[in-house]
Amino acid sequence: xxxxxxxxxxxxxxxxxxxxxxxxxxxxxxxxxxxxxxxxxxxxxxxxxxxxxxxxxxxxxxxxxxxxxxxxxxxxxxxxxxxxxxxxxxxxxxxxxxxxxxxxxxxxxxxxxxxxxxxxxxxxxxxxxxxxxxxxxxxxxxxxxxxxxxxxxxxxxxxxxxxxxxxxxxxxxxxxxxxxxxxxxxxxxxxxxxxxxxxxxxxxxxxxxxxxxxxxxxxxxxxxxxxxxxxxxxxxxxxxxxxxxxxxxxxxxxxxxxxxxxxxxxxxxxxxxxxxxxxxxxxxxxxxxxxxxxxxxxxxxxxxxxxxxxxxxxxxxxxxxxxxxxxxxxxxxxxxxxxxxxxxxxxxxxxxxxxxxxxxxxxxxxxxxxxxxxxxxxxxxxxxxxxxxxxxxxxxxxxxxxxxxxxxxxxxxxxxxxxxxxxxxxxxxxxxxxxxxxxxxxxxxxxxxxxxxxxxxxxxxxxxxxxxxxxxxxxxxxxxxxxxxxxxxxxxxxxxxxxxxxxxxxxxxxxxxxxxxxxxxxxxxxxxxxxxxxxxxxxxxxxxxxxxxxxxxxxxxxxxxxxxxxxxxxxxxxxxxxxxxxxxxxxxxxxxxxxxxxxxxxxxxxxxxxxxxxxxxxxxxxxxxxxxxxxxxxxxxxxxxxxxxxxxxxxxxxxxxxxxxxxxxxxxxxxxxxxxxxxxxxxxxxxxxxxxxxxxxxxxxxxxxxxxxxxxxxxxxxxxxxxxxxxxxxxxxxxxxxxxxxxxxx
Numbered sequence: 121x122x123x124x125x126x127x128x129x130x131x132x133x134x135x136x137x138x139x140x141x142x143x144x145x146x147x148x149x150x151x152x153x154x155x156x157x158x159x160x161x162x163x164x165x166x167x168x169x170x171x172x173x174x175x176x177x178x179x180x181x182x183x184x185x186x187x188x189x190x191x192x193x194x195x196x197x198x199x200x201x202x203x204x205x206x207x208x209x210x211x212x213x214x215x216x217x218x219x220x221x222x223x224x225x226x227x228x229x230x231x232x233x234x235x236x237x238x239x240x241x242x243x244x245x246x247x248x249x250x251x252x253x254x255x256x257x258x259x260x261x262x263x264x265x266x267x268x269x270x271x272x273x274x275x276x277x278x279x280x281x282x283x284x285x286x287x288x289x290x291x292x293x294x295x296x297x298x299x300x301x302x303x304x305x306x307x308x309x310x311x312x313x314x315x316x317x318x319x320x321x322x323x324x325x326x327x328x329x330x331x332x333x334x335x336x337x338x339x340x341x342x343x344x345x346x347x348x349x350x351x352x353x354x355x356x357x358x359x360x361x362x363x364x365x366x367x368x369x370x371x372x373x374x375x376x377x378x379x380x381x382x383x384x385x386x387x388x389x390x391x392x393x394x395x396x397x398x399x400x401x402x403x404x405x406x407x408x409x410x411x412x413x414x415x416x417x418x419x420x421x422x423x424x425x426x427x428x429x430x431x432x433x434x435x436x437x438x439x440x441x442x443x444x445x446x447x448x449x450x451x452x453x454x455x456x457x458x459x460x461x462x463x464x465x466x467x468x469x470x471x472x473x474x475x476x477x478x479x480x481x482x483x484x485x486x487x488x489x490x491x492x493x494x495x496x497x498x499x500x501x502x503x504x505x506x507x508x509x510x511x512x513x514x515x516x517x518x519x520x521x522x523x524x525x526x527x528x529x530x531x532x533x534x535x536x537x538x539x540x541x542x543x544x545x546x547x548x549x550x551x552x553x554x555x556x557x558x559x560x561x562x563x564x565x566x567x568x569x570x571x572x573x574x575x576x577x578x579x580x581x582x583x584x585x586x587x588x589x590x591x592x593x594x595x596x597x598x599x600x601x602x603x604x605x606x607x608x609x610x611x612x613x614x615x616x617x618x619x620x621x622x623x624x625x626x627x628x629x630x631x632x633x634x635x636x637x638x639x640x641x642x643x644x645x646x647x648x649x650x651x652x653x654x655x656x657x658x659x660x661x662x663x664x665x666x667x668x669x670x671x672x673x674x675x676x677x678x679x680x681x682x683x684x685x686x687x688x689x690x691x692x693x694x695x696x697x698x699x700x701x702x703x704x705x706x707x708x709x710x711x712x713x714x715x716x717x718x719x720x721x722x723x724x725x726x727x728x729x730x731x732x733x734x735x736x737x738x739x740x741x742x743x744x745x746x747x748x749x750x751x752x753x754x755x756x757x758x759x760x761x762x763x764x765x766x767x768x769x770x771x772x773x774x775x776x777x778x779x780x781x782x783x784x785x786x787x788x789x790x791x792x793x794x795x796x797x798x799x800x801x802x803x804x805x806x807x808x809x810x811x812x813x814x815x816x817x818x819x820x821x822x823x824x825x826x827x828x829x830x831x832x833x834x835x836x837x838x839x840x841x842x843x844x845x846x847x848x849x850x851x852x853x854x855x856x857x858x859x860x861x862x863x864x865x866x
Contacts, residue, residue, distance in 0.1 A: 163619055163666045163700070165638035165646055165673075169202050173210070174641030182214035201231055205640035212245065221245055233632035236262060237645065243274050252278075252285040256294075269301050270652065276307060279314055288318050309335055309344035316351065329355055337368060342379040345372070363395045366404060373408050380747030382416035403433050407442065414445050417748075423449055440466065440474040444482060451489050451839065454821040459489055460498075467502065480510060488522060488839035494825035496530040517548045525559055525836045528566065529829065536563045551845075554580055554589035555836070561596060562832075574602055582612070585695060588848040591855045592832055614696040616688075616703075619662040628653055631663075634670070647674040654683070661687060668706050678739035681707045708856050711740045712753065712783045719784075719791035722768070725798075728861060729805065730754075730791060732853035736846060737812065742783050751780045754790025755812075764789045764796075806831050809850035814843040 168174050170192050176185035189210070193203055204223055212220035221242060228238030239262040246255040255278050259267075267275050279294035291314065298311040316331035332355070335348035364372070369392040376385035389412065393405050406429050413422035426446040430439055443466055450458035463486035465471055467479060483506040490499035503523035510516050524539035540560040548556050561576030577593040584590035596602065625631055630653040637646035647670040654660070654667045664687035671680035684706050685692060691699065692707065710716070710731055720727035737755040738744035750757050762774035768788040773779040780786060794808060797816070801807040801823055810819040826834040835851070838844045 162621065163662055163669070165634055165650070165666065165670050167638070168641035169200070169639050170206055170641060173206060177206070177210050177213065177641070180213075182210050185210050186214075201227065201234070201636050202639035205234075205636060205642065208241075209640070209642060212241075217245060217249060231636070233629040234636060236629075237633050237637070237649065240274060243278065247277050247281050250281065250285065252281045252287060255281055256287075256290060267297055267301065272298060272301060272307050276310055276314075279311070283314055283318060288322065292318055304338060304340060306341040306344065309339050309341045309348075313344060313347055313351075316348070320351070320355070325355055325359065329361060333361075336372060337364075339375060342376060342381040342384065345376065345381070346384060364392075366392070366396050366401055369396075370404065370408060373412065377412055377415050380416075382412055382418075385412045403429075403436055406432070407436075407438055410442055410445055414449065417452075419449055419453055435472075437473065440471050440478050443471050443474075444478050447482060448485065451485060452818070454493075454818050456489075456493055456495075459486065463489070476509065480506065480515075483509075484519075485839060487526075488837075491522070491526045491529065492822045492825060492837045492839045496526050500526050500530065500532070500535075513546070517543055517546055517552055520546070521548075521552055521555055521559065522836075524563070525833065528559065528563060529833055529837065533563060533567050537567060554584040554587050557583075558589040558593055558596075558832075559836075561593065565596065565602065570602060577602070584693070586693060586852075586856070588852045591852065612694070614691060614694050616691055616696045616698045616700070617661065618698075619665055619700075621662040621666070622657070622660050625653070625657055625660050625663050628657075638670070643670070643674040647671045647676060651679065658687075664688070665700065669702055672702075672706055672709060675711060675740075677709050677711055678741060680709075681739070704856075704860050708735070708853070708860055709740065710857075710861070712742070712787065715784045715787045716791075719787040722788070723791045723795040725791055725795060728857040729854055730787070730794065731857050732850055733790070733794065733809070733812070735853050736809075736850050742786070743781055751777065752786035752790075753783055754786050754793070756780060756786055756789050756793070760793060761789055764792050768792050804831060805854060806835050806847055806851060809847040810838060810843055812850075813846040814838075814840060 170189055173185045173189040173192065176182075176188060186207070189203065189206060193199055196203075199207075204227055208220045208223035208227070211217075211223065224238045224241045224245070228235045228242070231238075239258050242258045243255050243262065246252075246258060259271075259274060259278050262274070263271050275294055275298050279291050279298065282288075282291035282294060295311040295314045295318075299308060299315075302308050312331050312335050316328045316335070319325070319328035319331065329352060332348040332352040335344055336352065339345040339348070369388065373385045373388055373392070376382070376388065386409070389405055389409050393402065396402075396405075406425070410422060410425045410429055413425050423446060426442050426449070429436075429442045430446075433439060436442075443462065447459065447462040447466060450462055463482055466474060466482040467486055469479065483502050487499040487502035487506060490496070490502065500523060503519055503526065507516060507519045507523070510519060520539045520543040524536045524543065527533070527536035527539060536559075540556060540563050543552070543556045544560055557576050557580040561573045561580065564570075564573035564576060574597065577597045580593040581590050581597065585594075621631075630649050634646045634649040634653070637643075637649060647667070650663065650667045650670050654663055657663055664683055668680045668683040668687075671677075671683065684703070688703075691703070708731075710727075713727075716730050716734070717727045719725075720730050734740060734753050738753050740753065742753055744753070744755065745751055746755055748757075758774040758780070761780055762772050765771055765773045765785075768791075770779070770785045770788055773785060780789075797808040797811050798804070800816070800820070801811075804823075807819045807823040810822065822838060823834065826837065835844060835847050838847065
C-alpha cells in the first residue's frame with residue numbers, strides 16, 4: 121500500500137547521481153521559500169514603555185501595577201501621556217472609576233489625538249455604572265450630534281441605557297439615529313426592538329406590534345427574531361392581528377435555516393400549518409420541513425419526511441427535488457446500495473417531471489460518490505453521459521478533471537490523458553488551473569512520458585509554488601522516476617516593495633493615538649485604532665502592514681492574516697525577495713504555543729500539524745463558536761468533550777462552556793482526538809482532516825475505498841467540494857508550517 125503518511129518525507133534515490141539531482145529539486149523547492157529582510161522599525165507601533173506595570177495590570181494586580189508605574193516615573197520631570205493612559209486603565213480596572221474618568225477627561229481635553237478614544241472610554245464607563253445622562257452627553261461630544269456608522273456600537277449602548285433608566289424620548293431619538301445609518305442587519309434589528317419596547321411601555325400596542333412584525337420579516341439576527349416573536353405572541357393575545365402570508369412564513373423559515381436555528385424553524389412550520397390549512401399550503405409546508413430536517417442533519421427524520429412527501433404528493437412539481445434530497449441523505453450516510461438505487465432512478469429520468477438541472481446535480485454527486493467508494497467504472501459511465509448533456513463550459517471543465525482523475529484511479533491511462541489534455545487546452549481558471557497541470561503530470565508520469573511529466577510539474581511549481589497542487593508537484597518532481605527532468609530554467613522572483621507610511625497617515629490623529637496607546641501597553645485599543653484608520657486609507661500599504669502586525673500583537677490573528685492577504689496577496693502566491701521578517705508569520709502564526717506544544721507532546725504529535733488544523737478550524741479564535749455548537753480553538757463538540765475530557769485529565773467539561781473554551785483544555789482534547797483519528801487512518805492527515813469536516817464514518821468509507829492509492833487520489837476523490845477544499849487547506853497549512861518552522865523540507 122502506497123500512501124502519503126503524516127510525516128511524509130521526500131525519499132532519497134539510491135544512486136549518487138539520483139541523490140544529486142533529487143537534492144536539486146529540494147533546493148528548487150526551498151528556493152520558493154522567501155528571502156527575508158528586516159521589517160522597518162517605523163512600520164511597527166512602539167513597544168510599551170512600562171512593561172512590568174502592564175504585565176501586573178493584565179494579571180489583575182492593580183495596586184502593585186500602580187506602584188511599579190510610579191517607580192518607573194521617579195526620574196521623569198512630568199507624567200507622560202502614555203503613563204497617564206496606563207494609570208487611567210489600571211484605576212479603571214481596579215474599580216476606582218471617578219479617578220479613571222477624571223484622567224480620561226483630562227487626556228481628551230489636552231491631547232487632540234486622544235479625544236475620540238477618551239470620550240469612547242468615558243461612554244463605556246458611564247454606561248457600565250448606569251449614568252445615562254452623562255453617557256448621552258459624552259456621546260454628543262464624540263459625534264457632535266451627527267453620529268456615523270462607526271459610532272453605532274456606542275450609540276446603541278447609550279440608547280439601551282436610556283431605555284432602562286426611563287428616558288423614552290431620548291432613547292427613541294437614539295434608536296432612530298441608528299436606523300438612519302443602517303436599515304438592515306443585527307444593529308437595525310436591535311434598534312427596532314428597542315423602539316418596539318418603548319411603544320409597548322407607552323401603551324402604543326399597534327406600533328409595537330408593527331415593529332415586532334417587521335423584525336420577524338427582515339431579521340438578520342436569529343436571536344432578534346426569537347425576541348420579536350415572543351413579544352408579538354404576548355401582545356396578540358389581547359387583540360386580533362392579520363396572520364403572516366404563506367410567502368412570509370416561507371421566507372422566515374428559510375432565513376432561520378440560514379442562521380442554523382432549525383428548532384425555531386420547525387416551530388414556525390407548525391404555526392404555519394395551523395394558520396394555512398388548505399392542501400396546497402400543506403404540501404409547501406411539508407417541503408420546507410424536508411429541507412429543514414435535511415439542513416439540521418436529522419437524517420432519519422429527514423428520510424421519513426421525504427418518504428411521506430413522495431407518498432402523499434406523488435405528482436407534486438417538487439417531488440423530484442425531494443427525491444434528490446433523499447439521495448443526498450443516502451450519500452451523507454454512506455449507504456451505497458441506496459445511493460445507487462435512488463441516484464440511479466433520478467439520473468435515468470425514472471422520476472416523472474425531473475428537470476435536466478436535477479439530473480445534472482444527481483449525476484455530478486452520483487459519479488463522485490461511486491468513485492469515492494471504489495466503484496470507479498460505474499462512476500466513469502456516469503461522467504461520460506454527464507459530459508454529453510452538459511453545455512456550460514465551466515461545468516464541462518470540472519467533469520473532465522473529475523473523470524480524468526477517476527480514469528487514472530482505474531488504470532485507464534489513455535482515457536485519463538485524453539480528458540486531462542482536453543482540460544488543459546480549455547484554459548481552466550481558479551482551482552482547476554493547478555489541478556489540471558498536476559493530474560496531467562501524473563498521467564504523463566504513469567504513461568512513462570518522463571519529459572512531458574517533468575514539463576507539467578515544472579510549469580505547475582513555477583506558477584503555483586505555495587498552492588496545494590504546487591506542493592504536490594514538488595514532491596512528484598523529487599521522485600526517482602523523474603530525476604532526469606531537472607528544471608534548469610531560472611525561476612522568476614518578485615521583489616517586495618519598500619514600505620513607508622504616507623505623510624497623511626503619519627499626521628492622522630488616529631495614528632498618533634495608536635502610538636500613545638501602544639506605548640501605554642494597550643495593544644487591543646492600539647490595533648483597533650489603526651484598523652479603523654486603514655478602512656479609510658486602504659491605499660497605504662505601509663499602514664496595512666503596520667496594522668497586520670498590531671492586530672497580531674493583540675492576538676487577532678484572523679484579521680491580521682486577512683490584511684496581509686488583501687493587501688499583499690501576490691507575495692503569498694509567488695516567491696519574493698526582501699520580504700519583511702514578519703511576513704509569513706502573520707499568515708501562519710503559532711499562538712497559544714505553550715498549550716499546543718504541551719498537548720502535542722502528551723500525545724506524540726507534531727505541534728505544527730495541530731497548528732495547521734487549528735488555523736482551519738477556528739482561525740486561532742479561542743472563543744470561536746460554530747452554528748452546530750462546536751467550541752474553541754479546535755472546534756470541540758460537547759459530546760467529544762464528554763468522552764475525551766476525562767481521558768486527558770480535564771474531566772467531563774461537556775456542560776462547562778467556559779472550561780471548553782480554555783485554550784489548554786481545548787488543545788488537550790483536540791490533540792487526543794487528532795491522535796485517535798491518526799491511529800484510525802494509518803497515520804495519514806488527509807482522512808483526519810476529512811473527518812473534521814464530513815464526519816468519521818464517511819471519511820472511513822472513502823479511505824477504505826482508496827486502499828493502495830496515494831494520498832492525492834484520496835483527496836481529489838472526495839465527493840463534497842467543501843470537504844475537498846477543507847482537506848487541501850489543512851494539508852497546505854501543514855506544509856507551510858513545516859517550511860517556516862520545521863527542520864526538514866515539506
